[in-house]
Amino acid sequence: MKDFYVSRTGRDAALIARGEPVVYGEGRYADALDEGQLQAYERDGFLILPGVFGAAEIQALREEAQALEHDPAVREGEEVIREPGGTALRSIFRVHELGRRLAELPRDPRLLDVARQILGSEVYIHQSRVNMKPALDGKEFYWHSDFETWHVEDGMPAMRALSCSVLLTDNTAFNGPLMLIPGSHRQFVACVGETPEDHYRTSLRRQEVGVPDPVSLRLLAERGGLEAAIAPAGSVVFFDCNTLHGSAGNLSPWPRSNVFMVYNSVENRLQAPFHGMKPRPEHIAARRSAEPLTPLRAAA
Amino acid sequence: MKDFYVSRTGRDAALIARGEPVVYGEGRYADALDEGQLQAYERDGFLILPGVFGAAEIQALREEAQALEHDPAVREGEEVIREPGGTALRSIFRVHELGRRLAELPRDPRLLDVARQILGSEVYIHQSRVNMKPALDGKEFYWHSDFETWHVEDGMPAMRALSCSVLLTDNTAFNGPLMLIPGSHRQFVACVGETPEDHYRTSLRRQEVGVPDPVSLRLLAERGGLEAAIAPAGSVVFFDCNTLHGSAGNLSPWPRSNVFMVYNSVENRLQAPFHGMKPRPEHIAARRSAEPLTPLRAAA
Numbered sequence: 001m002k003d004f005y006v007s008r009t010g011r012d013a014a015l016i017a018r019g020e021p022v023v024y025g026e027g028r029y030a031d032a033l034d035e036g037q038l039q040a041y042e043r044d045g046f047l048i049l050p051g052v053f054g055a056a057e058i059q060a061l062r063e064e065a066q067a068l069e070h071d072p073a074v075r076e077g078e079e080v081i082r083e084p085g086g087t088a089l090r091s092i093f094r095v096h097e098l099g100r101r102l103a104e105l106p107r108d109p110r111l112l113d114v115a116r117q118i119l120g121s122e123v124y125i126h127q128s129r130v131n132m133k134p135a136l137d138g139k140e141f142y143w144h145s146d147f148e149t150w151h152v153e154d155g156m157p158a159m160r161a162l163s164c165s166v167l168l169t170d171n172t173a174f175n176g177p178l179m180l181i182p183g184s185h186r187q188f189v190a191c192v193g194e195t196p197e198d199h200y201r202t203s204l205r206r207q208e209v210g211v212p213d214p215v216s217l218r219l220l221a222e223r224g225g226l227e228a229a230i231a232p233a234g235s236v237v238f239f240d241c242n243t244l245h246g247s248a249g250n251l252s253p254w255p256r257s258n259v260f261m262v263y264n265s266v267e268n269r270l271q272a273p274f275h276g277m278k279p280r281p282e283h284i285a286a287r288r289s290a291e292p293l294t295p296l297r298a299a300a
Numbered sequence: 301m302k303d304f305y306v307s308r309t310g311r312d313a314a315l316i317a318r319g320e321p322v323v324y325g326e327g328r329y330a331d332a333l334d335e336g337q338l339q340a341y342e343r344d345g346f347l348i349l350p351g352v353f354g355a356a357e358i359q360a361l362r363e364e365a366q367a368l369e370h371d372p373a374v375r376e377g378e379e380v381i382r383e384p385g386g387t388a389l390r391s392i393f394r395v396h397e398l399g400r401r402l403a404e405l406p407r408d409p410r411l412l413d414v415a416r417q418i419l420g421s422e423v424y425i426h427q428s429r430v431n432m433k434p435a436l437d438g439k440e441f442y443w444h445s446d447f448e449t450w451h452v453e454d455g456m457p458a459m460r461a462l463s464c465s466v467l468l469t470d471n472t473a474f475n476g477p478l479m480l481i482p483g484s485h486r487q488f489v490a491c492v493g494e495t496p497e498d499h500y501r502t503s504l505r506r507q508e509v510g511v512p513d514p515v516s517l518r519l520l521a522e523r524g525g526l527e528a529a530i531a532p533a534g535s536v537v538f539f540d541c542n543t544l545h546g547s548a549g550n551l552s553p554w555p556r557s558n559v560f561m562v563y564n565s566v567e568n569r570l571q572a573p574f575h576g577m578k579p580r581p582e583h584i585a586a587r588r589s590a591e592p593l594t595p596l597r598a599a600a
Contacts, residue, residue, distance in 0.1 A: 135514070135518075136443075136514055136517065137442075140548075140551060142437075142551070143436075143551065173473050173528055173530075174479060174526045174528065176548065179551065214435070214436055214553065217436065217553050218435075218553040218554075221552070221553045222553075226474045226552060228474065230473075246551050247551075248440075248476065248548040248549050248551050249440055249549055251440060251442070251443065251479065251546050251548050252521070252526060253514065253517050253518040253521045253522075254518075
């Protein structure tokens with residue numbers, strides 16, 4: 001198969017026009033979003049929906065995430081990523097299989113139907129995690145396209161995936177909210193450098209390979225501007241797998257915690273990684289457990 | 301002399317009530333600020349004045365700062381501080397003696413008279429610098445009280461000094477603006493730990509000793525909240541020497557550059573540092589060149 005999105009082959013950086021849709025099947029596969037929301041998503045590469053979850057729901061999810069964070073078995077597991085230069089937890093992966101409420105979350109129609117509508121097919125969870133961004137010294141996430149990594153390191157063929165971030169705490173100007181570059185999803189930024197073996201062991205703490213070059217970043221930011229997903233707990237941010245995003249550190253004395261889930265189309269399942277790399281672990285890139293999700297029936 | 305503000309003696313952290321004014325002489329020494337502005341400064345420990353400098357003035361200052369940044373003699377001098385883990389410039393000290401326009405800046409009545417009014421006396425420059433916060437990887441400044449360091453490491457007797465930050469670029473939510481804790485100037489946070497020798501060589505890149513403990517920070521932030529000095533180029537932020545402040549990293553593709561000058565009262569000149577430490581260099585803490593500033597006469 002010809003690789004349209006060649007990256008990390010030691011060549012110079014390049015901006016490659018996206019050769020495929022943002023919204024698949026004209027957004028008719030489901031009807032969670034209205035036409036204006038779909039258009040905004042298609043134009044910007046993301047959509048912020050405030051007030052999707054109520055306070056009690058968020059409280060329960062947050063308590064479950066905190067319980068995982070303090071569970072000794074979880075803390076010793078391979079699903080845990082620590083802060084660069086520290087021992088505080090930065091992320092816990094595979095939370096959609098570790099928690100009870102967190103396991104139901106991807107099947108919640110308020111999320112699942114948005115994913116099905118945008119991706120125009122049934123979908124499954126490619127990856128999930130809770131990002132903690134601890135108070136006072138939670139470190140930044142540098143700018144990146146998720147798709148660049150998933151394509152190169154996981155063999156994800158096309159840009160037919162999206163991320164969904166459920167805000168467990170208020171995301172404010174002070175605690176390192178998600179920042180996005182509107183419109184950046186329409187170009188693939190081919191990155192310089194080659195991928196070290198077992199790259200995920202370091203890249204999930206601090207990414208240095210597979211990051212866009214400064215010239216491309218500046219160009220895209222000058223055209224599209226920057227936007228911060230500043231929103232109260234219970235809001236949800238959906239963003240395209242190729243939208244450039246990052247976040248600054250959290251200097252506030254309050255943690256910033258979000259559940260992050262990646263929906264991938266069943267027609268976009270992973271192939272072999274590029275460049276002969278071995279597949280990343282299942283908790284980072286699902287291969288075996290890639291069954292289509294069925295909607296959760298609403299509780300009585 | 302009894303030290304009211306004991307810090308870094310290996311004891312536990314402590315919150316010590318400020319024992320002296322914020323605005324000296326009831327703000328009658330000059331008349332740059334009106335009563336409402338003085339009250340806001342006294343209450344919050346800072347004041348943001350938009351539009352103090354015009355676009356042409358700021359452009360000229362920015363060009364001079366950039367010229368210093370690229371001057372090989374400056375780059376090799378001891379006035380230069382580099383980013384932690386990098387070679388990009390983080391700060392250039394003593395800019396009020398290196399540049400021409402930057403030399404005039406502290407004497408500009410729009411700044412000088414505010415300092416004289418708040419401090420209730422003639423004043424001199426204790427320290428000056430340009431903080432660059434370079435695009436994409438300018439690193440954070442952790443929370444701190446300037447006075448804590450100036451008191452312990454420089455022997456500054458009292459809280460009769462203030463900082464003045466002249467914004468050379470727009471300070472936005474994306475480029476790591478100054479963040480302050482309103483009301484924090486009314487307590488001195490005694491810090492844990494002892495001061496290593498030549499501490500300034502590392503602390504100006506990344507401070508780890510002389511920083512407030514998490515419990516005190518949370519308490520003060522819960523009471524006073526947080527405020528970001530988001531303002532366009534040409535604005536000026538005045539803040540009390542004991543106001544807790546910090547700033548996140550700059551992930552935006554544009555630098556965030558400010559001139560930072562510290563006015564100290566001539567009645568508050570430095571004494572010997574505490575704990576028998578040797579004085580820090582002149583470009584960080586002025587001792588010899590501590591002459592009162594005369595106002596610059598306006599150009600015709």
